[in-house]
Structures are given as C-alpha cells and as structure tokens.
Amino acid sequence: MPKLKPNFFLDSISHLRTHGHLIISDDLLKTTRTEDDEIVLYLEQEFEKECLTLPIEAPQFSAKAALWAAKIVYYASLLLLHRKDTKKELEVLFPNFNEPQNVSTILSVDLTLRYLPQIYMELESIDHQDPLLDIIKTLLEIWQYSSIRSNFKVDEINASHYLKSPVLKQLFLDRIVNKKALNWAQDETINPILVQYLGFYKNDIWKALQPIKNNT
Amino acid sequence: MAKNSADIIEFLVRVDKTDLNTLAQIRHFENLKMALSENDVWVSGFSMEQINGAEVKTLPKKDIFYVNNSKLFPKGSLLPTDKLPTSLLWTPIQKALLLEEPQLNHNFFGIHEHIDIQIAPFREEMQTYAILINLDDHTKSVIQSSPDFRLEHLKYVILNNSKLLVLGHPALAIRGQSFWLYDDFILPNGFHFKFPILSKSIKQTANPSGDHYVLWQKNNSYVLIKKTDFKPLSISSFRRTIRLLE
Numbered sequence: 001m002p003k004l005k006p007n008f009f010l011d012s013i014s015h016l017r018t019h020g021h022l023i024i025s026d027d028l029l030k031t032t033r034t035e036d037d038e039i040v041l042y043l044e045q046e047f048e049k050e051c052l053t054l055p056i057e058a059p060q061f062s063a064k065a066a067l068w069a070a071k072i073v074y075y076a077s078l079l080l081l082h083r084k085d086t087k088k089e090l091e092v093l094f095p096n097f098n099e100p101q102n103v104s105t106i107l108s109v110d111l112t113l114r115y116l117p118q119i120y121m122e123l124e125s126i127d128h129q130d131p132l133l134d135i136i137k138t139l140l141e142i143w144q145y146s147s148i149r150s151n152f153k154v155d156e157i158n159a160s161h162y163l164k165s166p167v168l169k170q171l172f173l174d175r176i177v178n179k180k181a182l183n184w185a186q187d188e189t190i191n192p193i194l195v196q197y198l199g200f201y202k203n204d205i206w207k208a209l210q211p212i213k214n215n216t
Numbered sequence: 217m218a219k220n221s222a223d224i225i226e227f228l229v230r231v232d233k234t235d236l237n238t239l240a241q242i243r244h245f246e247n248l249k250m251a252l253s254e255n256d257v258w259v260s261g262f263s264m265e266q267i268n269g270a271e272v273k274t275l276p277k278k279d280i281f282y283v284n285n286s287k288l289f290p291k292g293s294l295l296p297t298d299k300l301p302t303s304l305l306w307t308p309i310q311k312a313l314l315l316e317e318p319q320l321n322h323n324f325f326g327i328h329e330h331i332d333i334q335i336a337p338f339r340e341e342m343q344t345y346a347i348l349i350n351l352d353d354h355t356k357s358v359i360q361s362s363p364d365f366r367l368e369h370l371k372y373v374i375l376n377n378s379k380l381l382v383l384g385h386p387a388l389a390i391r392g393q394s395f396w397l398y399d400d401f402i403l404p405n406g407f408h409f410k411f412p413i414l415s416k417s418i419k420q421t422a423n424p425s426g427d428h429y430v431l432w433q434k435n436n437s438y439v440l441i442k443k444t445d446f447k448p449l450s451i452s453s454f455r456r457t458i459r460l461l462e
Contacts, residue, residue: 052451052452052455053451054451055360055361055363056361173363174365177363177365198365201386206365
C-alpha cells in the first residue's frame with residue numbers, strides 16, 4: 001500500500017506553514033520522488049494563495065526553487081535533533097541553488113526559506129561552532145528577502161540587487177515594514193529609501209522608525 | 217502665587233439691580249458667578265478674553281473693577297475707589313439667572329409647517345473619514361499595487377458595482393469625493409446639516425438601530441449602508457471581490 005506511506009516531509013512543511021511549529025518525525029536525511037512531487041504540488045497551491053495578497057502581478061511558480069528551499073529547511077530542522085556522522089554529508093544535503101534570483105525564484109523559495117533564520121538561531125544557541133551554521137548563513141546572505149526578521153540581519157544588504165527593480169524593491173521594503181525589522185530599517189542604505197517609501201504618514205505606520213541623521 | 221500676574225487679576229462687574237436683565241447677554245459664560253448686594257448686582261470670574269469681549273463691553277450701564285486686597289480699582293486705574301462689600305453670596309450665573317420659558321400657546325396654528333432637511337456649507341475643517349471613488353481601472357491598479365500598510369487600517373464596500381466607499385484615515389491616494397463622519401452620518405466634506413440640532417431626530421428616523429452608516433449626498437438624498445458590510449481592505453480581499461463582479 002504505497003499510498004498510505006506517511007509523507008513526513010510534506011507533514012512537517014505544511015505544519016510549519018500553517019501553525020509555525022516544527023515537527024521532527026524521523027531521522028531520514030533523504031526524500032523520495034513521490035514525496036517531492038507531493039510537496040511541490042502543495043507549495044504551488046500555497047504560492048497561488050500568497051500571490052493574491054502580493055502588490056504585484058503574480059509571477060511564475062518555480063517548482064525547482066521551491067523544492068530546493070523546502071529541502072534545505074527540512075534537513076536543517078532534522079539536523080537540529082538528529083546528528084550522527086553527518087559532517088561529510090552536509091555539502092551534499094545543502095547544495096547551492098544555481099539559478100538566477102528573480103521575483104519568481106525569490107518568492108518560490110520564500111515559501112519555506114522564511115523559517116530558516118529561526119532554525120539558524122536555534123542551531124546557534126545549541127552549538128555556535130556547528131559547521132552547519134556557516135552553510136546556512138551563506139544561504140541566508142544570498143536569499144536576503146527570506147532572511148528579513150526583527151532579530152536576524154545579514155551582514156551586508158545587497159542593495160544593488162534588491163533595490164534596483166521596482167517590483168523587488170517594493171517587496172523587500174514591505175517585508176521590512178511587515179516584520180517591523182528595525183535592525184534592517186536602520187541600515188544606512190535602507191533607511192532613507194524606506195523613510196521616503198513610507199511617506200507623509202510614516203508615524204501612523206511605524207512610529208519607532210526614525211530617519212538616521214547623516215553626520216557628514 | 218504671583219498676585220500681579222495678568223492672568224489672575226480678578227475682575228468684577230457691577231450693575232444696578234434695576235438693570236439685572238441686561239446680564240442676559242453674558243449668561244452663557246458658564247464660569248461666571250453672581251452675587252447680590254443691597255442695590256447692586258456683582259458678577260465675577262471673568263477671564264481676560266471675556267472682560268475684553270464684545271458681550272461685556274456692550275453692557276449698557278456697568279462698572280468694571282479689579283480687586284486687590286478686597287479694594288476695588290476701576291479698570292485701568294491705579295487708585296481704589298471702593299471696598300468690596302463683605303458677605304456676598306456667590307452663585308453660578310446660570311443658577312442665579314433662571315430662564316423663563318414662554319407659556320404654551322393653545323392658539324398656535326403653525327404645527328403643520330415643516331422644514332426640509334438639508335445640508336449646508338460648514339466652515340469648520342473636519343478630518344476626512346471616507347472617500348467615494350469610481351471603481352475604474354486606475355483605482356484597481358492603485359489598490360492592487362499598494363503595500364499592506366497603506367490598506368490594513370481601511371474598510372471598504374462597493375456600491376452599485378461601480379463605486380468604492382473607503383473608510384479610514386490616512387485615506388487612499390486616489391481622487392474621489394471626500395466625507396467626514398458625524399454620529400454615523402457620512403457627510404460631504406465642507407457640509408453639515410443646516411440645523412445640526414436636528415441631527416438626533418434625523419438619526420432616530422433614518423437609522424434608529426444605529427447599525428448603519430448614513431451616506432449623505434450633496435443632493436440631500438441618503439443611502440443606508442450596513443456597518444457589517446464594510447470589510448477590511450486588503451489586496452486579496454479586493455482581488456476576490458473584483459473577480460466576483462466580473
């Protein structure tokens with residue numbers, strides 16, 4: 001009865017997306033083809049729902065990117081609990097995503113990758129010398145849209161990529177406002193742009209945000 | 217307390233008892249107090265504005281004093297002319313001067329007269345509370361490209377499939393007719409009821425249960441809109457609604 005086989009991958013990710021909890025079910029660090037297919041189907045539906053709320057025309061869903069990110073988050077969550085001799089496997093488990101970042105891939109990846117900063121901080125509090133930390137950190141530095149959180153910040157904001165096209169810029173700034181990520185908003189490159197973006201009613205929207213005064 | 221500070225100078229107005237009726241024109245100052253002595257009526261408690269105002273200046277026969285050490289100095293003079301009578305009993309002026317209502321006129325035949333309820337231009341500036349927008353392509357594209365934080369405090373309803381009424385402030389940056397809110401009436405900006413005192417009665421008639429907003433238009437017609445029909449404005453809610461209309 002292959003149909004009744006539990007799909008921990010899907011369970012875990014869908015529970016994470018609906019309830020914000022992690023369920024760590026087994027320690028199997030691989031997924032099967034059917035599991036992958038199911039999760040792509042699930043994520044595509046979620047993607048369509050989310051696109052309804054986006055202030056832009058719905059982009060194309062990138063199955064490849066969504067699956068890649070889901071696996072990263074899933075494996076990282078499993079490795080929170082289960083560690084055997086996985087040191088060598090890390091690079092295989094967490095490959096880089098080699099396609100260009102555009103609205104489609106950024107949003108597809110974000111479906112699950114937005115939970116990665118929390119897993120990162122959890123891992124850090126367990127062992128701050130974990131080699132996995134570096135790998136995740138590199139990924140978050142690349143996928144900055146998903147890393148925006150009030151208690152996590154990348155070292156340097158990739159303004160040339162995220163603030164160039166109007167669509168990405170709007171998504172990026174909206175995310176900072178919605179997450180009330182003050183640490184991002186006080187960044188020197190972001191702050192003037194964001195203050196301008198919020199406009200006349202800035203204080204009604206986000207009072208804590210203050211424009212940085214230039215000392216020069 | 218600094219006795220010479222301009223704000224705390226205590227002013228008194230004295231009129232003859234025979235001129236008591238002339239005080240009617242300052243009776244509406246609620247802060248005033250009044251006392252009677254043998255031949256005079258004393259009024260105290262004036263603020264600087266009131267003592268210099270037209271109402272006091274136009275009292276026909278009066279003496280204005282300021283009080284220092286219970287001596288009375290005529291206003292503008294440095295020498296006292298009188299002493300403040302002791303044993304004055306101060307009462308609030310509105311209690312001391314009672315209003316007499318005219319007696320019921322049994323022969324009044326004007327009860328069939330009626331007035332039209334109208335709105336009239338109104339000077340005071342009010343906070344815009346609602347805007348009525350045409351639901352055209354421009355409106356749609358503006359809303360669908362606005363970030364959440366510009367929409368989440370707003371509520372909207374679609375009227376006649378062609379107009380969008382949005383409540384809340386700061387309003388959307390779309391050109392439309394603006395309204396302000398007065399006791400569940402949504403009135404055009406710059407207008408108020410011609411007789412605002414009637415607004416309670418109008419509400420009783422138009423919206424007795426209070427679960428509607430009454431959208432008043434410049435041609436003096438009105439529309440009742442259920443309060444529960446207003447939904448929070450979000451891009452997804454708006455997109456789904458638009459899709460239903462098509």
